[in-house]
Structures are given as structure tokens and as C-alpha cells.
Amino acid sequence: MSISVDIRGLGLLAEDFARLKRGAQKRVLRQATMAGARVGRDAIRDAAPVDEGDLRDNIIAASKKRNEPGTHTAGVRVRPDRGVYANTRANRAKKRVGQAYEKAGPAYYWRFSELGTSREPARPWIRPTWDANEQDIGDAVRDRLASAIDEAIGRR
Numbered sequence: 001m002s003i004s005v006d007i008r009g010l011g012l013l014a015e016d017f018a019r020l021k022r023g024a025q026k027r028v029l030r031q032a033t034m035a036g037a038r039v040g041r042d043a044i045r046d047a048a049p050v051d052e053g054d055l056r057d058n059i060i061a062a063s064k065k066r067n068e069p070g071t072h073t074a075g076v077r078v079r080p081d082r083g084v085y086a087n088t089r090a091n092r093a094k095k096r097v098g099q100a101y102e103k104a105g106p107a108y109y110w111r112f113s114e115l116g117t118s119r120e121p122a123r124p125w126i127r128p129t130w131d132a133n134e135q136d137i138g139d140a141v142r143d144r145l146a147s148a149i150d151e152a153i154g155r156r
Helices: 012-019 022-047 088-093 110-113 126-132 136-153
Strands: 059-063 076-078 079-085 102-103
Touching: 012 136, 022 059, 022 076, 022 126, 022 136, 110 126, 126 136
Parallel strands: none
Antiparallel strands: 059 076, 079 102
């Protein structure tokens, strides 16, 4: 589930982007990719099967913390629950006391409907929703990219 927006193909927008300082470029890319991720998140939340609301509430737009230079990655995921390693002998030996880890949260069951089980067929809703909204997501990225570049340059 990824969409690539190539700034080189956007004419004057690419020239304006190249004029920005490196820090401003990172900020502009982050804002633009997160704008697209939020559009995808909202569409996927609307399509989510709802029993108690845990699943819908745990669908989030998130950005990748480490990116290649000149790129930024953002997407949609189901938020896991977080735990903290207890102060036990085994955890002290592995030097992980107090560190966080991910575990199955209240919305763990999304996998069963999306991917199916040995007894239940798959009823995908994440991927089809993302695919159906790719144009809107790309438009949101381009629009936010243009407005963020204008703000950074000072054209508002």
C-alpha cells in the first residue's frame, strides 16, 4: 500500500522545492505525506467493520521515523498495544528493563477479517479501501506539498 509522488514531475513545484533549505524540505515532505496518510486513514476508518469501536479507534496515520535522505514515508496502520518489560532477572540480563514493546492490543482481531483464518474466509477491507482512494490520497499529497512549499517560501 504505497503511493509514490515524484516531485521532479511537477514542474515549477519541483524548482520551488529545490530552493528550500534541507530542514524545510524535510518539514514539507512530512506535512505532505501525512496529509495523504490522513485521507487514507479516514477512508479506512469509515470502511472498518465495527463491533465495539476498538478497531476504528485504533486505525492511525503514522510516519516512519527513519527515512532515506530526501524521502519521507507515511502510512496507515492498526495501533498495537504497548507493554513495558518488568524488572525481572531475565530482563535485567537482556538489558531491557523499562523498555517498551508491542503486543496484541484491543484491535488485534483486524487480521482475522482482513486476511482470514483456517475456518473463516478473508473479507478484506483495508487494501480495497486504500486502492479505491489512491487518487484522493495522491491529490491530498500534491495539494499539501504545494501549499507547504508556498508557506515555506513565503508566498502564502
